[in-house]
Amino acid sequence: MYPRFVERQIREALEDTRVVLVCGPRQSGKTTLVRQIAGSDIPFVSLDVQTTINAAENDPVGFIRGRDRLVIDEIQRAPDLILAIKAAVDEDPRPGRFLLTGSANLMTLPRVADSLAGRMEIINLLPLAQAELRGKSTSFLDQVFAAGIPKPGSSTNGDGLVETVLAGGYPEALSRSAWKRRLDWHMSYIDAILQRDIADVARIDQLDLMPKLLRILAEHSGQLTNYTALGAPLGMNHVTTRKYLSVFQSLFLVKNLQPWYTNTIKRVTKSHKLHFLDSGLLAAQKGISPESLSRDRTPFGSLLETFVLAELMKIANWSEDRYVFSHFRDKDRNEVDIVIEDHGGRVVGIEVKASATVTAADFKGLLRLAAGAGDRFALGIVLYDHHQTIHFDERMVAVPVSTLW
16 A cells, blocks of 8 residues: 555644544545544545435434444535534534545535535545655645755656556556556546436536546646636537536636736736646546657646646645645746645745756746745746756756656
8 A cells, every 4th residue: 555645644643633534536536535433433424325325315314323423434424424523523622523535626516615614624535646656755836935956766767657647546547557457547547427426416417518528628738727618529518517527626626726816917817727646547538549649749847737736736635834726827828837826825836847948038937936925935847857956046946847746
Protein backbone atom coordinates (compact mmCIF):
# COMPACT_ATOMS: atom_id res chain seq x y z
CA MET A 1 0.00 0.00 0.00
CA TYR A 2 1.29 3.45 -0.89
CA PRO A 3 1.58 6.10 1.87
CA ARG A 4 -1.15 8.74 1.81
CA PHE A 5 0.22 11.98 3.13
CA VAL A 6 -3.17 13.36 4.23
CA GLU A 7 -3.33 10.64 6.87
CA ARG A 8 -1.75 12.97 9.41
CA GLN A 9 -4.45 15.61 8.83
CA ILE A 10 -7.20 13.02 9.23
CA ARG A 11 -5.78 11.73 12.51
CA GLU A 12 -5.35 15.27 13.83
CA ALA A 13 -8.92 16.18 12.87
CA LEU A 14 -10.28 13.14 14.70
CA GLU A 15 -8.65 14.46 17.88
CA ASP A 16 -10.66 17.70 17.96
CA THR A 17 -13.58 17.49 15.49
CA ARG A 18 -16.84 15.62 15.94
CA VAL A 19 -17.25 14.55 12.29
CA VAL A 20 -14.46 14.10 9.74
CA LEU A 21 -15.27 13.61 6.05
CA VAL A 22 -12.68 12.23 3.62
CA CYS A 23 -13.91 13.33 0.23
CA GLY A 24 -12.71 12.49 -3.26
CA PRO A 25 -13.42 10.49 -6.41
CA ARG A 26 -14.28 6.83 -6.37
CA GLN A 27 -11.28 4.49 -6.38
CA SER A 28 -8.93 7.19 -5.09
CA GLY A 29 -8.12 5.12 -1.99
CA LYS A 30 -10.53 6.60 0.59
CA THR A 31 -11.90 3.30 1.89
CA THR A 32 -8.48 1.71 2.24
CA LEU A 33 -7.18 4.73 4.13
CA VAL A 34 -10.05 5.10 6.60
CA ARG A 35 -10.04 1.35 7.30
CA GLN A 36 -6.36 1.65 8.15
CA ILE A 37 -7.00 4.62 10.45
CA ALA A 38 -10.01 3.01 12.14
CA GLY A 39 -8.33 -0.36 12.57
CA SER A 40 -10.37 -2.83 14.57
CA ASP A 41 -11.44 -0.28 17.18
CA ILE A 42 -14.11 1.55 15.19
CA PRO A 43 -17.02 -0.27 13.45
CA PHE A 44 -17.18 0.14 9.65
CA VAL A 45 -20.29 0.18 7.47
CA SER A 46 -20.43 0.64 3.70
CA LEU A 47 -23.33 2.27 1.92
CA ASP A 48 -22.25 0.57 -1.29
CA VAL A 49 -24.22 -2.39 0.09
CA GLN A 50 -27.92 -2.09 -0.79
CA THR A 51 -29.21 -3.73 2.39
CA THR A 52 -27.21 -1.25 4.44
CA ILE A 53 -28.61 1.65 2.40
CA ASN A 54 -32.14 0.34 3.00
CA ALA A 55 -31.57 0.18 6.75
CA ALA A 56 -30.11 3.69 6.81
CA GLU A 57 -32.93 5.18 4.74
CA ASN A 58 -35.78 3.42 6.56
CA ASP A 59 -34.61 4.42 10.04
CA PRO A 60 -31.67 6.84 10.00
CA VAL A 61 -32.00 7.69 13.70
CA GLY A 62 -32.10 4.02 14.66
CA PHE A 63 -29.13 3.33 12.37
CA ILE A 64 -27.03 5.83 14.34
CA ARG A 65 -28.48 5.27 17.82
CA GLY A 66 -26.10 3.63 20.27
CA ARG A 67 -23.06 4.12 18.07
CA ASP A 68 -20.20 5.46 20.14
CA ARG A 69 -17.95 5.81 17.08
CA LEU A 70 -18.55 4.78 13.48
CA VAL A 71 -16.97 4.81 10.03
CA ILE A 72 -19.53 5.26 7.23
CA ASP A 73 -18.30 4.68 3.68
CA GLU A 74 -19.97 6.53 0.76
CA ILE A 75 -22.20 8.75 2.91
CA GLN A 76 -23.66 10.53 -0.16
CA ARG A 77 -25.73 7.42 -0.89
CA ALA A 78 -27.88 7.98 2.21
CA PRO A 79 -27.98 11.75 2.84
CA ASP A 80 -30.81 11.36 5.38
CA LEU A 81 -28.17 10.04 7.78
CA ILE A 82 -26.69 13.52 7.99
CA LEU A 83 -29.47 14.88 10.21
CA ALA A 84 -29.21 11.81 12.44
CA ILE A 85 -25.46 12.33 12.75
CA LYS A 86 -26.03 16.01 13.58
CA ALA A 87 -28.42 15.08 16.38
CA ALA A 88 -26.01 12.45 17.72
CA VAL A 89 -22.98 14.75 17.85
CA ASP A 90 -25.00 17.63 19.30
CA GLU A 91 -26.07 15.33 22.13
CA ASP A 92 -22.58 13.90 22.60
CA PRO A 93 -19.99 16.36 21.17
CA ARG A 94 -16.87 14.29 21.79
CA PRO A 95 -14.38 14.54 18.91
CA GLY A 96 -13.78 11.73 16.46
CA ARG A 97 -17.23 10.17 16.70
CA PHE A 98 -17.89 9.81 12.97
CA LEU A 99 -15.39 9.25 10.18
CA LEU A 100 -17.13 9.48 6.81
CA THR A 101 -16.10 9.04 3.20
CA GLY A 102 -17.85 10.52 0.20
CA SER A 103 -17.35 10.14 -3.53
CA ALA A 104 -19.30 13.31 -4.20
CA ASN A 105 -18.85 16.84 -2.95
CA LEU A 106 -21.39 16.91 -0.14
CA MET A 107 -21.11 20.68 0.15
CA THR A 108 -23.15 20.93 -3.06
CA LEU A 109 -26.07 19.41 -1.13
CA PRO A 110 -27.60 22.33 0.87
CA ARG A 111 -28.94 20.32 3.79
CA VAL A 112 -25.53 18.71 4.33
CA ALA A 113 -23.66 22.01 4.29
CA ASP A 114 -26.16 23.58 6.69
CA SER A 115 -26.54 20.61 9.03
CA LEU A 116 -22.89 19.92 9.79
CA ALA A 117 -21.52 23.47 9.67
CA GLY A 118 -19.06 23.87 12.53
CA ARG A 119 -19.23 20.18 13.35
CA MET A 120 -17.38 18.64 10.41
CA GLU A 121 -13.92 18.97 8.86
CA ILE A 122 -13.51 18.00 5.20
CA ILE A 123 -10.24 16.52 3.96
CA ASN A 124 -9.86 15.87 0.25
CA LEU A 125 -8.19 12.76 -1.10
CA LEU A 126 -7.45 12.74 -4.82
CA PRO A 127 -5.79 9.82 -6.64
CA LEU A 128 -2.15 9.09 -5.90
CA ALA A 129 0.40 11.88 -6.23
CA GLN A 130 3.78 11.13 -7.76
CA ALA A 131 5.40 11.83 -4.38
CA GLU A 132 3.18 9.17 -2.78
CA LEU A 133 4.05 6.68 -5.51
CA ARG A 134 7.71 7.27 -4.69
CA GLY A 135 7.13 7.23 -0.92
CA LYS A 136 8.71 10.65 -0.36
CA SER A 137 6.71 13.71 0.64
CA THR A 138 7.28 17.03 -1.16
CA SER A 139 7.09 20.57 0.18
CA PHE A 140 6.96 22.19 -3.26
CA LEU A 141 4.26 24.73 -2.41
CA ASP A 142 5.77 25.69 0.93
CA GLN A 143 9.13 26.26 -0.77
CA VAL A 144 7.90 28.38 -3.68
CA PHE A 145 5.82 30.62 -1.45
CA ALA A 146 8.98 31.26 0.53
CA ALA A 147 10.50 32.31 -2.83
CA GLY A 148 12.74 29.26 -2.73
CA ILE A 149 13.64 27.27 -5.83
CA PRO A 150 12.79 23.60 -5.25
CA LYS A 151 15.20 20.99 -6.52
CA PRO A 152 13.99 18.22 -8.86
CA GLY A 153 13.34 14.81 -7.36
CA SER A 154 13.93 11.73 -9.46
CA SER A 155 14.43 13.05 -12.99
CA THR A 156 11.48 12.27 -15.24
CA ASN A 157 11.38 13.74 -18.72
CA GLY A 158 10.85 12.83 -22.36
CA ASP A 159 9.20 9.43 -22.83
CA GLY A 160 9.25 8.86 -19.08
CA LEU A 161 7.17 11.96 -18.49
CA VAL A 162 4.72 10.94 -21.21
CA GLU A 163 4.27 7.53 -19.58
CA THR A 164 3.76 9.11 -16.16
CA VAL A 165 1.14 11.55 -17.42
CA LEU A 166 -0.80 8.93 -19.41
CA ALA A 167 -0.93 6.63 -16.37
CA GLY A 168 -2.72 9.12 -14.12
CA GLY A 169 -3.04 8.47 -10.40
CA TYR A 170 -5.79 5.92 -9.76
CA PRO A 171 -4.27 3.02 -7.77
CA GLU A 172 -6.21 0.31 -9.63
CA ALA A 173 -5.16 1.65 -13.03
CA LEU A 174 -1.54 1.91 -11.93
CA SER A 175 -1.57 -1.75 -10.90
CA ARG A 176 -1.88 -2.61 -14.61
CA SER A 177 1.42 -2.37 -16.43
CA ALA A 178 0.16 -2.43 -20.04
CA TRP A 179 -1.23 0.82 -21.44
CA LYS A 180 -4.17 -0.98 -23.11
CA ARG A 181 -5.20 -2.56 -19.80
CA ARG A 182 -5.07 0.87 -18.14
CA LEU A 183 -7.24 2.27 -20.92
CA ASP A 184 -9.79 -0.50 -20.33
CA TRP A 185 -9.87 0.35 -16.63
CA HIS A 186 -10.32 4.09 -17.23
CA MET A 187 -13.18 3.54 -19.66
CA SER A 188 -14.91 1.05 -17.35
CA TYR A 189 -14.49 3.49 -14.48
CA ILE A 190 -16.22 6.28 -16.39
CA ASP A 191 -19.06 3.93 -17.38
CA ALA A 192 -19.59 2.92 -13.76
CA ILE A 193 -19.63 6.52 -12.53
CA LEU A 194 -22.15 7.58 -15.16
CA GLN A 195 -24.45 4.63 -14.55
CA ARG A 196 -24.38 4.57 -10.75
CA ASP A 197 -23.27 7.76 -9.07
CA ILE A 198 -24.93 10.63 -10.91
CA ALA A 199 -28.27 9.94 -9.23
CA ASP A 200 -26.63 10.52 -5.83
CA VAL A 201 -25.95 14.20 -6.55
CA ALA A 202 -28.53 15.43 -9.06
CA ARG A 203 -31.72 14.68 -10.95
CA ILE A 204 -30.73 14.50 -14.62
CA ASP A 205 -33.43 14.42 -17.30
CA GLN A 206 -31.16 13.54 -20.22
CA LEU A 207 -28.86 10.95 -18.68
CA ASP A 208 -27.98 9.54 -22.10
CA LEU A 209 -26.24 12.82 -22.98
CA MET A 210 -23.81 12.68 -20.06
CA PRO A 211 -21.21 10.37 -21.71
CA LYS A 212 -21.28 12.51 -24.85
CA LEU A 213 -20.91 15.70 -22.84
CA LEU A 214 -17.96 14.26 -20.93
CA ARG A 215 -16.16 13.50 -24.20
CA ILE A 216 -16.80 17.09 -25.35
CA LEU A 217 -15.43 18.37 -22.04
CA ALA A 218 -12.30 16.27 -22.61
CA GLU A 219 -11.72 17.98 -25.96
CA HIS A 220 -12.02 21.38 -24.23
CA SER A 221 -9.86 20.56 -21.18
CA GLY A 222 -7.39 23.37 -20.60
CA GLN A 223 -9.59 25.91 -22.40
CA LEU A 224 -11.87 28.70 -21.18
CA THR A 225 -15.31 27.42 -20.22
CA ASN A 226 -17.95 28.42 -22.77
CA TYR A 227 -21.22 26.75 -21.78
CA THR A 228 -22.96 27.66 -25.03
CA ALA A 229 -20.20 26.15 -27.18
CA LEU A 230 -19.94 23.03 -24.99
CA GLY A 231 -23.65 22.26 -25.15
CA ALA A 232 -24.31 23.22 -28.77
CA PRO A 233 -23.30 19.85 -30.35
CA LEU A 234 -25.84 18.14 -28.08
CA GLY A 235 -28.63 20.69 -28.50
CA MET A 236 -28.25 21.80 -24.87
CA ASN A 237 -28.64 25.42 -23.80
CA HIS A 238 -26.06 27.07 -21.56
CA VAL A 239 -28.20 26.66 -18.43
CA THR A 240 -28.51 22.89 -18.85
CA THR A 241 -24.85 22.58 -19.80
CA ARG A 242 -23.80 24.47 -16.68
CA LYS A 243 -25.97 22.20 -14.52
CA TYR A 244 -24.64 19.00 -16.08
CA LEU A 245 -21.03 20.17 -15.86
CA SER A 246 -21.53 20.91 -12.17
CA VAL A 247 -22.49 17.25 -11.70
CA PHE A 248 -19.13 16.16 -13.10
CA GLN A 249 -17.48 18.63 -10.73
CA SER A 250 -19.38 17.17 -7.77
CA LEU A 251 -18.08 13.72 -8.70
CA PHE A 252 -14.47 15.00 -8.89
CA LEU A 253 -14.08 14.28 -12.59
CA VAL A 254 -13.50 17.87 -13.69
CA LYS A 255 -12.68 21.23 -12.13
CA ASN A 256 -13.80 24.66 -13.30
CA LEU A 257 -10.80 26.81 -12.42
CA GLN A 258 -11.83 30.33 -11.39
CA PRO A 259 -10.16 33.42 -12.90
CA TRP A 260 -7.64 35.48 -10.94
CA TYR A 261 -8.02 39.23 -11.19
CA THR A 262 -7.25 42.43 -9.35
CA ASN A 263 -8.32 46.03 -9.63
CA THR A 264 -4.82 47.00 -10.73
CA ILE A 265 -5.22 45.10 -14.04
CA LYS A 266 -7.90 46.24 -16.43
CA ARG A 267 -9.41 44.17 -19.24
CA VAL A 268 -9.03 40.81 -17.50
CA THR A 269 -10.88 37.73 -18.77
CA LYS A 270 -13.23 36.53 -16.04
CA SER A 271 -14.20 33.20 -17.59
CA HIS A 272 -13.48 29.96 -15.78
CA LYS A 273 -11.08 27.40 -17.23
CA LEU A 274 -12.03 23.74 -17.60
CA HIS A 275 -9.79 20.90 -16.45
CA PHE A 276 -10.07 17.17 -15.86
CA LEU A 277 -8.74 16.07 -12.47
CA ASP A 278 -6.81 13.04 -13.70
CA SER A 279 -4.60 12.98 -16.76
CA GLY A 280 -5.12 9.24 -17.26
CA LEU A 281 -8.89 9.67 -17.48
CA LEU A 282 -8.42 12.62 -19.82
CA ALA A 283 -6.12 10.65 -22.13
CA ALA A 284 -8.61 7.78 -22.23
CA GLN A 285 -11.50 10.09 -23.09
CA LYS A 286 -9.46 11.74 -25.88
CA GLY A 287 -8.12 8.46 -27.23
CA ILE A 288 -4.49 9.50 -26.70
CA SER A 289 -1.92 6.71 -26.50
CA PRO A 290 1.89 6.51 -26.32
CA GLU A 291 1.86 5.56 -30.01
CA SER A 292 -0.28 8.54 -31.05
CA LEU A 293 1.96 10.92 -29.10
CA SER A 294 5.05 9.46 -30.74
CA ARG A 295 3.55 10.53 -34.09
CA ASP A 296 2.18 13.90 -32.94
CA ARG A 297 3.10 15.35 -29.54
CA THR A 298 0.78 18.36 -29.91
CA PRO A 299 -2.02 16.95 -27.67
CA PHE A 300 0.47 16.38 -24.85
CA GLY A 301 0.29 20.04 -23.77
CA SER A 302 -3.27 19.89 -22.44
CA LEU A 303 -2.58 16.52 -20.79
CA LEU A 304 0.50 17.88 -19.02
CA GLU A 305 -1.36 20.96 -17.79
CA THR A 306 -4.09 18.75 -16.32
CA PHE A 307 -1.44 16.52 -14.73
CA VAL A 308 0.38 19.47 -13.14
CA LEU A 309 -2.82 21.04 -11.77
CA ALA A 310 -3.84 17.72 -10.20
CA GLU A 311 -0.37 17.23 -8.66
CA LEU A 312 -0.45 20.71 -7.16
CA MET A 313 -3.92 20.17 -5.70
CA LYS A 314 -2.76 16.90 -4.14
CA ILE A 315 0.28 18.59 -2.60
CA ALA A 316 -1.98 21.36 -1.27
CA ASN A 317 -4.11 18.77 0.53
CA TRP A 318 -1.25 17.82 2.85
CA SER A 319 0.51 21.20 3.06
CA GLU A 320 0.45 23.34 6.17
CA ASP A 321 -1.09 26.41 4.47
CA ARG A 322 -4.38 26.77 2.62
CA TYR A 323 -4.17 27.48 -1.10
CA VAL A 324 -6.62 28.80 -3.68
CA PHE A 325 -6.16 27.81 -7.34
CA SER A 326 -7.12 29.96 -10.30
CA HIS A 327 -5.88 31.00 -13.75
CA PHE A 328 -5.02 34.36 -15.28
CA ARG A 329 -5.74 35.79 -18.72
CA ASP A 330 -6.13 39.36 -19.91
CA LYS A 331 -7.73 40.75 -23.06
CA ASP A 332 -4.29 40.93 -24.72
CA ARG A 333 -3.99 37.13 -24.31
CA ASN A 334 -1.31 37.31 -21.66
CA GLU A 335 -2.05 34.24 -19.58
CA VAL A 336 -0.78 32.04 -16.76
CA ASP A 337 -1.98 28.45 -16.62
CA ILE A 338 -2.19 28.15 -12.83
CA VAL A 339 -2.23 30.91 -10.22
CA ILE A 340 -1.93 29.88 -6.58
CA GLU A 341 -2.69 32.19 -3.65
CA ASP A 342 -1.90 31.32 -0.06
CA HIS A 343 -3.82 32.29 3.08
CA GLY A 344 -1.75 35.45 3.45
CA GLY A 345 -2.53 36.62 -0.08
CA ARG A 346 0.86 35.89 -1.63
CA VAL A 347 0.75 34.78 -5.27
CA VAL A 348 2.73 32.20 -7.26
CA GLY A 349 2.21 31.82 -11.00
CA ILE A 350 2.91 28.56 -12.83
CA GLU A 351 3.10 28.15 -16.59
CA VAL A 352 3.23 24.63 -17.99
CA LYS A 353 5.23 23.89 -21.12
CA ALA A 354 5.42 20.49 -22.79
CA SER A 355 8.69 21.16 -24.60
CA ALA A 356 12.33 20.94 -23.48
CA THR A 357 13.12 24.54 -24.44
CA VAL A 358 12.21 27.71 -22.54
CA THR A 359 12.59 31.27 -23.83
CA ALA A 360 11.96 34.70 -22.36
CA ALA A 361 8.63 34.80 -24.23
CA ASP A 362 7.34 31.98 -22.00
CA PHE A 363 7.44 34.39 -19.04
CA LYS A 364 5.29 37.08 -20.68
CA GLY A 365 2.11 36.13 -18.82
CA LEU A 366 3.98 35.65 -15.55
CA LEU A 367 5.47 39.14 -15.83
CA ARG A 368 1.99 40.57 -16.36
CA LEU A 369 0.73 38.64 -13.34
CA ALA A 370 3.66 39.89 -11.26
CA ALA A 371 2.86 43.48 -12.22
CA GLY A 372 -0.75 43.02 -11.17
CA ALA A 373 0.04 41.28 -7.89
CA GLY A 374 2.77 43.76 -6.93
CA ASP A 375 4.38 43.06 -3.57
CA ARG A 376 2.21 39.99 -3.13
CA PHE A 377 3.97 38.20 -6.01
CA ALA A 378 6.34 35.54 -4.67
CA LEU A 379 7.57 33.63 -7.71
CA GLY A 380 6.91 32.90 -11.38
CA ILE A 381 7.65 29.36 -12.55
CA VAL A 382 7.71 27.67 -15.93
CA LEU A 383 7.48 23.91 -15.47
CA TYR A 384 8.99 22.23 -18.51
CA ASP A 385 10.09 18.84 -19.88
CA HIS A 386 13.76 18.88 -18.92
CA HIS A 387 16.11 18.13 -16.02
CA GLN A 388 17.81 21.53 -15.61
CA THR A 389 16.79 24.60 -13.61
CA ILE A 390 17.21 27.94 -15.43
CA HIS A 391 17.00 31.35 -13.68
CA PHE A 392 15.63 34.15 -15.86
CA ASP A 393 15.63 36.80 -13.16
CA GLU A 394 15.24 37.09 -9.39
CA ARG A 395 11.58 36.03 -9.35
CA MET A 396 11.31 34.07 -12.61
CA VAL A 397 12.63 30.55 -13.04
CA ALA A 398 12.17 27.50 -15.27
CA VAL A 399 12.26 24.17 -13.44
CA PRO A 400 11.64 20.54 -14.47
CA VAL A 401 8.14 19.13 -14.04
CA SER A 402 9.71 16.46 -11.81
CA THR A 403 10.40 19.24 -9.26
CA LEU A 404 6.84 18.52 -8.12
CA TRP A 405 8.06 15.31 -6.51
